[in-house]
Structure formats: structure tokens, C-alpha cells
Amino acid sequence: xxxxxxxxxxxxxxxxxxxxxxxxxxxxxxxxxxxxxxxxxxxxxxxxxxxxxxxxxxxxxxxxxxxxxxxxxxxxxxxxxxxxxxxxxxxxxxxxxxxxxxxxxxxxxxxxxxxxxxxxxxxxxxxxxxxxxxxxxxxxxxxxxxxxxxxxxxxxxxxxxxxxxxxxxxxxxxxxxxxxxxxxxxxxxxxxxxxxxxx
Amino acid sequence: xxxxxxxxxxxxxxxxxxxxxxxxxxxxxxxxxxxxxxxxxxxxxxxxxxxxxxxxxxxxxxxxxxxxxxxxxxxxxxxxxxxxxxxxxxxxxxxxxxxxxxxxxxxxxxxxxxxxxxxxxxxxxxxxxxxxxxxxxxxxxxxxxxxxxxxxxxxxxxxxxxxxxxxxxxxxxxxxxxxxxxxxxxxxxxxxxxxxxxxxxxxxxxxxxxxxxxxxxxxxxxxxxxxxxxxxxxxxxxxxxxxxxxxxxxxxxxxxxxxxxxxxxxxxxxxxxxxxxxxxxxxxxxxxxxxxxxxxxxxxxxxxxxxxxxxxxxxxxxxxxxxxxxxxxxxxxxxxxxxxxxxxxxxxxxxxxx
Numbered sequence: 001x002x003x004x005x006x007x008x009x010x011x012x013x014x015x016x017x018x019x020x021x022x023x024x025x026x027x028x029x030x031x032x033x034x035x036x037x038x039x040x041x042x043x044x045x046x047x048x049x050x051x052x053x054x055x056x057x058x059x060x061x062x063x064x065x066x067x068x069x070x071x072x073x074x075x076x077x078x079x080x081x082x083x084x085x086x087x088x089x090x091x092x093x094x095x096x097x098x099x100x101x102x103x104x105x106x107x108x109x110x111x112x113x114x115x116x117x118x119x120x121x122x123x124x125x126x127x128x129x130x131x132x133x134x135x136x137x138x139x140x141x142x143x144x145x146x147x148x149x150x151x152x153x154x155x156x157x158x159x160x161x162x163x164x165x166x167x168x169x170x171x172x173x174x175x176x177x178x179x180x181x182x183x184x185x186x187x188x189x190x191x192x193x194x195x196x197x198x199x
Numbered sequence: 200x201x202x203x204x205x206x207x208x209x210x211x212x213x214x215x216x217x218x219x220x221x222x223x224x225x226x227x228x229x230x231x232x233x234x235x236x237x238x239x240x241x242x243x244x245x246x247x248x249x250x251x252x253x254x255x256x257x258x259x260x261x262x263x264x265x266x267x268x269x270x271x272x273x274x275x276x277x278x279x280x281x282x283x284x285x286x287x288x289x290x291x292x293x294x295x296x297x298x299x300x301x302x303x304x305x306x307x308x309x310x311x312x313x314x315x316x317x318x319x320x321x322x323x324x325x326x327x328x329x330x331x332x333x334x335x336x337x338x339x340x341x342x343x344x345x346x347x348x349x350x351x352x353x354x355x356x357x358x359x360x361x362x363x364x365x366x367x368x369x370x371x372x373x374x375x376x377x378x379x380x381x382x383x384x385x386x387x388x389x390x391x392x393x394x395x396x397x398x399x400x401x402x403x404x405x406x407x408x409x410x411x412x413x414x415x416x417x418x419x420x421x422x423x424x425x426x427x428x429x430x431x432x433x434x435x436x437x438x439x440x441x442x443x444x445x446x447x448x449x450x451x452x453x454x455x456x457x458x459x460x461x462x463x464x465x466x467x468x469x470x471x472x473x474x475x476x477x478x479x480x481x482x483x484x485x486x487x488x489x490x491x492x493x494x495x496x497x498x499x500x501x502x503x504x505x506x507x508x509x510x511x512x513x514x515x516x517x518x519x520x521x522x523x524x525x526x527x528x529x530x531x532x533x534x535x536x537x538x539x540x541x542x543x544x545x546x547x548x549x550x551x552x553x
Contacts, residue, residue: 064330
């Protein structure tokens with residue numbers, strides 16, 4: 001077993017364990033932390049596959065931003081742990097069915113013609129000067145420029161839609177107008193009064 | 200000596216590389232930790248002089264042993280674990296802030312090619328690691344089982360995530376100008392003379408980067424997380440002894456990291472300001488000083504580190520909503536406009552940095 005294989009088994013072992021613990025653990029904060037470990041180890045596996053850009057971006061976006069917001073929400077909500085466990089047996093058949101369907105689908109896809117062993121299993125090794133970032137950029141910004149830009153615009157529209165859907169104007173809420181505060185001049189606040197000295 | 204070389208050649212090659220890497224790590228970490236210790240001393244001294252005080256001057260000659268006394272004091276203090284706190288996460292949290300702060304140093308080039316790991320996506324790596332550091336803050340605040348720590352962790356966490364966006368955009372401008380994510384190549388792209396440093400064409404991004412760096416490390420004037428004159432402390436109220444010291448070690452290591460990165464990305468890192476002036480760099484002895492080298496990198500880093508202390512002595516603290524406004528409504532739009540202008544400049548073939 002080469003060192004690389006050892007790393008792969010180490011990371012995938014941690015990945016599977018943390019994935020299982022994410023589903024089974026009772027404390028939601030622990031579940032979120034296991035998910036973070038999941039992201040981290042899968043990023044590490046991507047890096048060993050010479051996809052260092054994707055690996056680092058996975059850490060940057062999911063671990064650094066998305067999961068932080070997740071944790072925020074989980075910590076602020078006072079979740080009743082007993083309530084979460086209710087109905088486990090009731091929903092078990094449905095859950096098993098979904099899991100089975102996903103497993104069958106994955107087996108069908110992996111055994112079909114799309115994933116030829118010859119084509120994908122043998123990873124090509126590149127030299128030290130190979131830049132995954134550059135390769136991705138070539139594909140995204142040259143070969144598939146229009147689909148990429150269209151996807152970006154769709155995402156932008158989705159962001160704006162989400163903001164407008166959830167925006168509530170609350171006229172009664174009190175807040176400071178910082179622009180006004182910053183722009184304030186001395187004349188607005190101080191009134192100089194000239195008066196005769198008292199005798 | 201021959202005996203040592205004989206032993207060295209007996210060791211298998213794989214173990215040799217591991218030993219060399221470990222020695223390199225030690226060679227980076229020990230000066231870093233010393234720098235952190237003496238940054239705390241410098242901070243107290245400099246702010247003291249700015250406020251017409253003497254600062255610490257009791258321990259050792261002129262107070263020079265003060266940081267060591269501080270460390271010894273913190274080492275001997277008891278680490279108190281609050282009741283009903285989550286003890287594992289409570290103890291892991293300081294390490295979670297410290298580890299990214301140290302690991303990011305592995306890709307920093309100290310001189311030409313003098314870095315632990317010369318990786319392609321060095322800039323992204325640093326950005327990813329600094330974004331991971333926020334977990335220590337959030338988890339430390341949550342695990343303390345204290346409402347004050349929790350609320351402060353929320354504030355500090357929200358601040359760090361908000362400023363990360365402006366920081367990332369400022370870095371996009373740098374990588375557009377350099378055409379590379381490798382930190383050594385970014386420095387080499389700035390070689391030529393003092394006028395080919397990125398600070399001139401990217402001055403706005405430089406300002407945004409340093410301001411958001413100050414906010415990112417939770418330092419004055421953005422230190423609402425600590426706010427020692429208003430509240431007791433932030434997310435680390437419940438920490439004591441060495442666990443508390445680890446948070447501070449991470450904070451100062453991050454300060455030095457941001458200063459180092461600012462000097463690398465905008466002021467040419469180890470490039471000398473006198474390069475291109477051949478009559479100076481070709482002098483017999485002084486040429487080494489005027490030429491490129493690690494001393495310029497250290498000098499520039501110290502320069503930005505001084506700014507941190509200067510800010511702390513000069514500016515009043517921002518209010519929380521003002522911090523958020525500055526980050527989201529001023530710095531981020533500014534970076535977007537600057538990147539757009541840069542994009543036009545590249546598209547039209549007008550590249551002042553080349």
C-alpha cells in the first residue's frame with residue numbers, strides 16, 4: 001500500500017465515521033461539527049486527487065462561511081432534544097426506502113456506460129507545475145463561458161428574489177440613521193450664544 | 200562532524216525529509232512565538248509612550264523580561280472549566296483558533312523561495328485558513344455556557360465573516376494583477392522598482408485589505424468583541440490561564456500574519472525598495488542591505504504591525520452597527536468598483552503594474 005492509498009483510506013475512514021455521527025448524534029451542535037469534519041476530509045481527498053483549487057474552495061465556502069451561519073442558527077435556537085427523537089420508528093420505513101432508492105440509483109449510474117473504468121479510474125498524474133486553478137479557469141471562462149455566466153445570473157436572480165421575499169419593512173422599529181450621524185456638522189448640534197457679560 | 204554526517208546518511212530518505220520539514224517548522228514557529236511575546240510588550244510600551252506614560256519597566260532591564268513573566272504567570276494559573284459547560288469543545292476551541300493562525304505561516308515566503316510549502320494556490324490557502332479561525336471564537340463562546348460569552352461570540356463571528364468578504368475581494372484584485380495564486384510569484388510580479396509594487400495601482404484595495412484585516416483580527420478600533428472599557432471581555436470571559444493565553448497567542452499571530460500578508464501582496468514582500476538602482480545594490484558590503492532579502496520583509500511586517508498599535512492608541516471604538524455598515528456598504532462596494540476598473544484596464548491592455 002502506497003502512502004497515497006494510506007492517506008486515502010485514512011481520510012475516507014474519517015469521512016464515513018463523521019458522516020454517520022452527523023446523522024446519529026443527538027446534540028445538533030455536534031451534528032454540525034461532524035458535518036464540518038466531513039467537508040474538511042473530503043476537501044483533503046480532493047487535494048490528493050490534484051484538485052487543490054476545489055478542495056481549498058470547499059473549505060473556504062462551506063467550512064468558512066456556510067457552516068458558520070449554520071452553527072449560528074443552531075446555537076441560537078433552543079432545540080428540545082427529546083422532541084427530535086420522537087417518531088424515529090414511525091419514519092424509519094420511509095427513510096429506509098429513500099436510502100434504498102438512492103443506493104440503487106448510484107449503483108446503476110456507476111455500473112452504466114458513463115463511468116468507464118478505463119477512462120476514470122486511472123487518474124492521470126501531472127507534474128509539479130500543473131495548476132488545477134488554471135485548468136479550471138480555462139474550462140469555465142473559455143470553453144463554457146456562456147453556460148457559466150447564465151448560471152451566475154440565475155444565482156443572482158435567486159439571491160435578489162430571496163431577499164425581496166423575506167424583506168419586511170417594520171415602520172415601528174427604532175434604528176439609527178448612520179449616514180445622517182456621520183454627516184452631522186457642528187452647526188447642527190452646537191448653538192453658540194453671544195451674550196453680555198454679567199455685571 | 201563526520202560522525203554526525205555518517206548518522207545522517209544512515210537515516211532512510213523518507214525519514215530525512217520528515218526531519219527536515221519538522222526542523223523548518225520549528226524554525227518558523229519559535230521566532231513567531233517570540234515575535235508574539237514581544238509584540239505584546241511593544242504594544243504596552245508604544246501605547247504607553249503615546250499616552251505619555253512609561254509602560255512596563257519593572258521586570259528585567261527596561262522591562263524587557265515582562266512578556267516572559269506574563270507567560271510564566273499564565274502557565275501557573277488554574278484553567279477553570281465552568282460548570283455545565285461543554286468541556287471537550289471548551290478545551291478544543293482555543294486550539295481551533297491557534298492552529299489555523301500558525302498553519303497559514305507555512306506558505307509565507309520569507310525570502311526568494313524560502314517557504315515551507317510552495318503550493319500553487321497559496322493565496323487561497325491563506326484565505327481558507329483565516330476563515331476557519333472563526334470556529335474557535337464561536338465554539339468557545341457557545342461551550343462556555345454563559346450568555347455573555349455566547350452573545351459576544353455571535354458578534355465577533357458575524358464581524359469576522361462580514362469582513363472576510365471584503366478581504367477576499369481585495370485579494371481578487373491582487374491575483375488579477377499578478378496572474379497567479381502562488382505567493383512567491385505574486386512577489387516576483389512586483390519586481391522592477393518601488394513603483395511596480397501593487398500598492399500604487401491597487402491603493403484602494405490595499406486600504407480595504409488592511410482595514411478588513413484589522414477588523415478580522417478583532418483589534419481596535421473594531422474590538423467590540425473585547426471592549427475592555429465597556430464590557431469585561433468577549434467570547435473568552437470564562438477562560439483562564441493557558442486556555443486564555445492561547446486565544447491571545449492566536450490573536451497576535453493573526454495580527455502578524457495580516458501585516459506580513461499586506462507587505463507581501465502590496466509592498467513586494469522581500470523585494471527591496473532600492474531595487475533597480477544599480478549603483479546602490481552593487482556596493483560591496485552595503486549592497487546586501489540595499490538588495491532584496493528577508494530583512495525587508497521583516498521591516499515591512501513590523502511597519503504594519505506598528506500601525507495596529509498606533510490605531511489602538513488613536514481611534515475610538517466603532518459602534519457595532521457602524522462596523523457592519525463600514526464593511527457591507529463601504530468596503531465591499533469599493534472593492535467591486537476597483538476590481539471592475541482593473542478588469543477594464545486589463546481588457547484594454549493598459550496595465551500599469553507590468
